[in-house]
Amino acid sequence: MATIDQIMRAVTRFADNEILPRLPTGKGIGAGILLALVMEGGKEKILALREHPAIKMMGVMDESGNVDVEKLYSVARPKLDGKKLPVSIPVIGELRFDVNDLDRLYSMVQEEL
Secondary structure, eight states, rough: OOOHHHHHHHHHHHIIIGGGGGSSSHHHHHHHHHHHHHHOOOOHHHHHGSSHHHHHHOOOOOTTOOBBBHHHHHHHHHHHTTHHHHEEEEEEEEEEEEHHHHHHHHHHHHHOO
């Protein structure tokens, strides 16, 4: 289980190392500012997800807001293998994530534990 803080640090590091450097300068700066602001004030919004019926049904977040990253990773990785998942991100636009991105993010979360 990982805390929201651990996951937020890993996501920030992933974005800083894997996404932002590949963006044009203006988008990279804008996305970096957006990410910093979201991470600064987003914890409570993320913790509110534990009350979402889908999150409860999946059983991936406990009442304290800790996330079962092992469970998520073990289910998500085979589903993503060989595919590119399009994700629309404000300021940046659409990015496509593959299993290598998932592995890198998972590794960064593990380093936070």
